[in-house]
Amino acid sequence: MLRIEHVTVSFGAHRALDDVSLAVADHEIxxxxxxxxxxxxxxxxxxxxxxxxxxxxxxxxxxxxxxxPPHRRGVGLMFQDHALFPQKDVAGNVAFGLRMRREPRHRIAGKVAGLLSLVGLPDAGPRPIAELSGGEQQRIALARALAPEPRLLMLDEPLGQLDRTLRERLVTELRQLFVRLGTTVLAVTHDQGEAFALADRVVIMRDGRIAQDGSPQDVWQHPGSEFVARFLGFANVARAKITAGVAHTPWGPVAVPGAPDGEHPPDGEHPADGEYPVLIRPGDVRLDPDGPIDATVAARTFRGDQVTLHLTPESGPPIECSVPLDSAPSPGEGVRVCLTTAQALPE
Amino acid sequence: MISDPAGAIRRAALLALPVGFLGVFFAYPVASIVGLGLAHGVPDLGQFRGILWFTVWQAAVSTALTLALALPGAYVFARLDFPGKSLLRAIVTVPFVLPTVVVGAAFLALVGPDGLLGIRLDRSVPAILVAHVFFNYAVVVRVVGGLWSHLDPRQEEAAQLLGASRVRAWIAVTLPALAPAIGAAALLVFLFTFTSFGIVQILGGPRFATVEVEIYRQTAQLLDLRAAAALSMLQFAVVSVLLLGQAWLGRRRESMLSLVAASSAVRRPRGKGWFVLAANLVVMLVLLVTPLAVLVVRSFADGLGAYRALGQNDVRSTLFVPARDAIGWSLAYGSAATVIALVVGGLAAAAMTRRAGRLTRAIDGLLMLPLGVSAVTVGFGFLVTLDTPPLDLRSSPLLVPLAQALVAVPFVVRTVLPVLRAVDARLREAAAVLGASPWRVWREVDLPIAWRALLVAAGFAFAISLGEFGATVFIARPDTPTVPVAIFRLLGRPGELNYGQAMALSTILMVLCAGSLLALERVRLGRSAEF
Structure with missing residues (x-):
């Protein structure tokens, strides 16, 4: 459906896009x-x-x-702040693209009603835009973008300004809707949760270049670089020298089971010796009274039933680890920690 | 931002008409005047040194007086909330749209021969200065007050919480934010008073003349075209410098300020606030309302006699036609000029909506030039240039509307352009992505938001055209005078009846101009949510 080939966009000396190539297949999100x-x-x-x-x-x-020109490309774009037309009511906004296609009036009315039901606001037609809540605006913007049945729907931070609970509910709804309608979607977001929940495929960008491109699971399990790992929220990333399957990290030696190229390694194979960024997932950090690392709890972040502990080890950079809420130590307490496995990342 | 060649071509097409209009009806006549002045070498300007000096100092004093009286007024409108405020705001604006001839006539009724005050101040400098303040009060209130009302009062409050006294806080926070607006307003007032024509012509008598008045005298009375051309150039040079200064200040004014909705910044007056309000009300009443009231009263001095006389065509009449006919001509010319100004100014504003390129800025400046270049010069230029085929417009009924439109276009652009530029660019992009062609985008997105500004611009253009005097007095044919021209001719004749008719015509013109303004003021206040 969409193929972007070696696209560069320069604003003066700054390159907003730098030789970007990307393809989106039909019905892909x-x-x-x-x-x-x-x-x-x-x-x-x-x-x-x-x-x-x-x-x-x-x-x-x-x-x-x-x-x-934009009006002849047949793509839909949902803007970050929705950009709904303030002087038109809800129905007028949704009908806009249909009117531009010169559809007959009675068909427009029917389609608008259908779209408003689709986004869960069947009676909103005559309401003025200024009266809508953020979530309602988002739904109307979606209905407006879907109305002319674009061959490619693009979403710019579709849920950016909504509060957390609404966002989590809507992202699931959106995915179900797109799958049902068979819409081809290209969405951009800065929120990994949103991207992973919405998409069949995730493309991670850095400084105008594509840093990684893969399925959500693949990207999550095998971050393609130190940048991607940190961007996905992993804190325990450090450079380490790997020899014979053991990473010599600032916190001490840790076993490395995988290869650095992100592929699942055959059993027993180790990455080639050398210096790599390594990632230790929070789940691979264990509180263990017999662990080799002495650390102090600097702070705690609550994430529901789990608590993320921010630890200051005796040597080396801070470590994050995830523990159940009921067994979480308090800030200031000393703990002993054991790092079970490290994951070598490509350069 | 869409950086496409098609867009550039579109903008160029939109600009073709305004640029062509300005080229033919402004640049060409003015350039011809310059050519005429230089044809036999640079004439001796030394003889006009006195006039230039008077023009400069009366403009400077007028500007200072206007600022002194109107800045407190700007504060009242920006920061205080009181009953009848919007009506008062409209009343304050009325003098600015009044024809200068009416302003002159009003002050004549007050301090002229048999004036209501019983003291003769016509043919004196104070009358000119006060009339200038009367005329320009609204400029300062609108330009400075407009910004002031949107300044976030919390900044001043923050300064006070940090230990500054109210005065210190005002000087440290509000004044610097207002300074560019005050500068811009002062420049505008200076510009208007520097090129003042009608007021000085009527109140100054033979002793006092601005450059503009002298251009008229040299041309119409002494038939010395060379001297007039030289004076036009002199004025053009001064005005160009002022306009460059204004453009510079305007850019600074657009710099980032923390702005809020005006409604969130107003307070009911408290304590001393009531005193400030009362003092300003007295100033507005004495300065702005009295002259107009006196004008109306004088027009009824002989009952309805003066008004009845407007319909008669006396053999000894100053005009070749009944004075009443002038009203019809004024309305016809004014309507035509409004249409021309809206088309030219609207197209220019649409083309310049995107702040792009040096060319756009240059055209922006060019469009403002007629605001400063003397209307008399333009009228004079029309006379000199538009008399040969294919541009023989001497006998065309379009000649007067063209000149009036030229004066009105800058106001149209200045009213419409900021509104268009304030339209969120993403709305246009959203419409384009949904399949709207550039023309549809304009109709669906820009027009619904800008139509109110267009309406206001139309009102301004109409009022300005009705009152235009400097250019019209040159080019209106004797048998088709406009109201200001008729008033001027009537004032130039002795006799109680002529004087009464002038007052009556002035009253009618005032009602027309004020009426069109107040009607639009209602449109603006009634329909738009303020932001």
């Missing part, structure tokens, strides 16, 4: 994930035709989009 300023919104604007690339091409259904 792809999330582009990255910190703010990584170029992900620019990517959507290039596909929509709102921003011309300095180099490279965009293909939609194998047609080069060079010189095609």
């Amino acid at each position: 792809v999330s582009v994930l990255g910190p703010s300023g990584s170029g992900k919104s620019t990517l959507l604007r290039v596909v929509a035709g709102l921003q011309n690339p300095s180099a490279g091409s965009v293909f939609l259904a194998d047609r080069n989009q060079h010189g095609v």
